[in-house]
Amino acid sequence: MMKKFLNKPEAFVDEMLQGILSAHPDQLKHVADDLRCIVRADAPKPGKVGLATGGGSGHLPLFLGYVGKGLLDGCAVGGVFQSPGADQMLEVTRAIDGGKGVLYIYGNYSGDRMNFDMATEMADMEEIRVESYVAGEDVASAPKGEEHKRRGVAGIFYVYKCAGAKADEGADLDEVKRIAEKAGANVRTIGVALSPVIVPEVGRPSFTIGDGEMEIGMGIHGEPGIRRGSLMTADEVVQEMMDQILPDLPYESGDEVSVLMNGLGATPKEELYVAYRKVAEILSEKGISVFKVYVGEFATSLEMTGFSISVFKLDDELKGLLAKPACTPFFEQVEL
Amino acid sequence: MMKKFLNKPEAFVDEMLQGILSAHPDQLKHVADDLRCIVRADAPKPGKVGLATGGGSGHLPLFLGYVGKGLLDGCAVGGVFQSPGADQMLEVTRAIDGGKGVLYIYGNYSGDRMNFDMATEMADMEEIRVESYVAGEDVASAPKGEEHKRRGVAGIFYVYKCAGAKADEGADLDEVKRIAEKAGANVRTIGVALSPVIVPEVGRPSFTIGDGEMEIGMGIHGEPGIRRGSLMTADEVVQEMMDQILPDLPYESGDEVSVLMNGLGATPKEELYVAYRKVAEILSEKGISVFKVYVGEFATSLEMTGFSISVFKLDDELKGLLAKPACTPFFEQVEL
Numbered sequence: 079m080m081k082k083f084l085n086k087p088e089a090f091v092d093e094m095l096q097g098i099l100s101a102h103p104d105q106l107k108h109v110a111d112d113l114r115c116i117v118r119a120d121a122p123k124p125g126k127v128g129l130a131t132g133g134g135s136g137h138l139p140l141f142l143g144y145v146g147k148g149l150l151d152g153c154a155v156g157g158v159f160q161s162p163g164a165d166q167m168l169e170v171t172r173a174i175d176g177g178k179g180v181l182y183i184y185g186n187y188s189g190d191r192m193n194f195d196m197a198t199e200m201a202d203m204e205e206i207r208v209e210s211y212v213a214g215e216d217v218a219s220a221p222k223g224e225e226h227k228r229r230g231v232a233g234i235f236y237v238y239k240c241a242g243a244k245a246d247e248g249a250d251l252d253e254v255k256r257i258a259e260k261a262g263a264n265v266r267t268i269g270v271a272l273s274p275v276i277v278p279e280v281g282r283p284s285f286t287i288g289d290g291e292m293e294i295g296m297g298i299h300g301e302p303g304i305r306r307g308s309l310m311t312a313d314e315v316v317q318e319m320m321d322q323i324l325p326d327l328p329y330e331s332g333d334e335v336s337v338l339m340n341g342l343g344a345t346p347k348e349e350l351y352v353a354y355r356k357v358a359e360i361l362s363e364k365g366i367s368v369f370k371v372y373v374g375e376f377a378t379s380l381e382m383t384g385f386s387i388s389v390f391k392l393d394d395e396l397k398g399l400l401a402k403p404a405c406t407p408f409f410e411q412v413e414l
Numbered sequence: 415m416m417k418k419f420l421n422k423p424e425a426f427v428d429e430m431l432q433g434i435l436s437a438h439p440d441q442l443k444h445v446a447d448d449l450r451c452i453v454r455a456d457a458p459k460p461g462k463v464g465l466a467t468g469g470g471s472g473h474l475p476l477f478l479g480y481v482g483k484g485l486l487d488g489c490a491v492g493g494v495f496q497s498p499g500a501d502q503m504l505e506v507t508r509a510i511d512g513g514k515g516v517l518y519i520y521g522n523y524s525g526d527r528m529n530f531d532m533a534t535e536m537a538d539m540e541e542i543r544v545e546s547y548v549a550g551e552d553v554a555s556a557p558k559g560e561e562h563k564r565r566g567v568a569g570i571f572y573v574y575k576c577a578g579a580k581a582d583e584g585a586d587l588d589e590v591k592r593i594a595e596k597a598g599a600n601v602r603t604i605g606v607a608l609s610p611v612i613v614p615e616v617g618r619p620s621f622t623i624g625d626g627e628m629e630i631g632m633g634i635h636g637e638p639g640i641r642r643g644s645l646m647t648a649d650e651v652v653q654e655m656m657d658q659i660l661p662d663l664p665y666e667s668g669d670e671v672s673v674l675m676n677g678l679g680a681t682p683k684e685e686l687y688v689a690y691r692k693v694a695e696i697l698s699e700k701g702i703s704v705f706k707v708y709v710g711e712f713a714t715s716l717e718m719t720g721f722s723i724s725v726f727k728l729d730d731e732l733k734g735l736l737a738k739p740a741c742t743p744f745f746e747q748v749e750l
Contacts, residue, residue: 081608081609081625081626081628081645081719082685083648083651083681083685083688083689083721084647084648084685084688085647085648085649085688090684090688093648093687093688093691094684094685094687094688094691095687096691097686097687097688097689097690097691097694098687100690100691100694101675101687101690101694101707101709102707135684136682136684138682138683138684138687139683272417273417289417290417292417309417311420311421312419312420312421312429313421315419339437343680343682344679344680344717344719345419345717346472346474346679346714346716346717347474347475347711347714347744348426348430348471348472348474348716349418349419349420349430350419350433351429351430351431351433351434351437351474352419352420352421352426352429352430352433353419353433354433354436354437355429355430355432355433355436358433358436358437371437371438373437373743374744375683375711378682378683380682380684381680381681381682381719383417383680383717385419403748405748407709408683408710410746410747410748411746412739412741412746412748
């Protein structure tokens with residue numbers, strides 16, 4: 079049974095966008111007469127590298143929630159769990175180019191790759207220089223050594239944050255891209271899910287998972303994870319997740335990190351903090367210090383029950399960029 | 415079936431608090447060797463009226479999520495859906511009194527009233543002056559004319575925000591209390607729920623609601639609402655909710671308001687924005703202008719599916735206070 083607040087399922091994405099634009103008119107606008115082409119209200123920013131993202135709907139605050147001061151300049155919005163079109167990406171690119179070129183930062187999914195590549199070619203014909211960084215940091219989605227196959231999930235937040243702060247400093251496109259690559263290389267994520275989601279236009283659960291079961295490593299569209307098994311205690315789940323993340327970079331004694339505890343949709347913040355308690359214990363035992371902890375919903379999958387853990391290894395440069403203030407309708411941070 | 419990330423259900427609240435304190439050590443601390451007595455890390459603030467709240471767990475960011483700069487100074491934390499004890503309230507009061515007295519701001523529930531009244535008497539014996547404001551703005555919980563019987567729900571956010579900003583200006587206790595009363599008198603809320611919650615120590619749903627049903631006006635502990643019926647479209651649900659709120663104050667053409675679209679736990683932000691689209695349409699038709707819209711989780715009920723709408727009528731004084739910056743681990747706002 080689909081219990082959702084909806085009008086027509088096929089109008090879901092556009093009505094959501096109408097709601098967002100009417101709630102935050104000082105911060106966001108659409109361009110090209112297309113609700114799915116969202117940019118900062120003050121775009122373009124002359125003399126600043128433009129940052130664009132894009133992806134399917136159903137993951138708020140991903141993707142468009144990171145459009146705003148200190149973060150991104152624009153976002154192409156797709157249907158639920160569907161890539162936006164290359165034309166929409168191009169419209170966003172045109173609207174945010176301030177003369178220093180545009181960097182695309184998006185998750186490693188085949189539809190998004192294809193469309194962003196096409197948009198890059200079209201922008202090139204208009205003499206807008208575009209570079210791309212494809213985020214993929216889910217350790218459950220491909221083994222070490224095949225990092226290029228990994229899916230992009232909540233850890234993309236750190237890439238947006240650091241690249242956004244760098245672009246605000248007036249850095250050129252190559253330098254902003256270097257920061258995006260460096261941030262992306264320093265983050266690892268893994269998720270766990272307890273329940274499926276219902277895509278409004280489909281009307282039934284996207285997959286099934288037994289009453290007493292969980293799946294470790296599941297992706298944000300229900301992609302298969304590492305293993306499905308009986309639900310364990312919070313401490314056991316976190317231990318298994320951290321056992322996947324920590325050796326992968328690896329994170330070692332003396333490292334300083336930021337941690338992102340990301341709710342996938344229906345899991346209460348209370349449970350995220352119960353889980354973080356164990357994360358903190360494990361990191362402390364390993365001699366890894368924690369600079370800043372984010373707890374909340376940063377990359378969701380509609381009403382999925384579950385969460386992900388992202389660990390972001392810092393150095394002075396990344397820490398300085400992470401600490402900068404940011405402000406969008408979905409994310410605010412004072413200077414740390 | 416209880417699908418939650420837990421260790422021992424009876425340790426849920428304390429483990430959550432350990433997680434919160436380890437995640438945000440620069441912002442929060444506990445006092446009196448009791449995890450359930452939470453105050454700002456820099457408490458007490460000499461020369462500032464102290465603001466305290468308290469209530470049951472299971473509603474994050476209510477209540478302790480509003481402890482921080484520009485908002486509150488301390489919070490007594492109860493078990494899930496249970497009032498904290500008067501002794502805990504007293505410890506918080508002692509820890510935040512900066513010499514100008516303490517204002518309690520809490521929701522209108524009998525257990526909380528009894529315990530905060532007792533704490534007030536105990537503080538009085540220690541010559542700490544305490545005043546209280548009991549928030550109650552859920553229009554579904556009692557009819558107009560019996561406002562004193564109404565439950566406090568998400569609208570208490572506006573009371574915290576305005577009173578917190580006023581206290582930061584150095585205002586005295588009477589003046590801060592006047593603002594709390596004024597803010598509380600200017601807000602109305604109504605909720606709708608689609609699914610029950612499971613309290614960890616109970617282990618089964620708190621109430622039942624049919625597969626195709628919703629309940630308009632339900633409280634954040636599952637208290638009965640105005641009517642139960644078949645699930646309607648988002649627009650129909652919002653229309654019925656606004657028809658309860660708008661005549662109650664009443665809100666009229668020419669008014670300026672802030673709107674809070676509050677997710678109760680499992681409802682995705684996407685759906686909150688679909689709902690806000692209709693709120694904006696209704697307000698626009700009535701000639702009511704909107705200054706600032708908050709969309710997210712501000713007062714939850716664990717994993718309940720549903721949302722509430724709060725409408726806050728502004729004047730220059732309240733608008734100025736609402737616009738001030740604030741920063742807690744759960745809520746950040748730059749100056750509007």
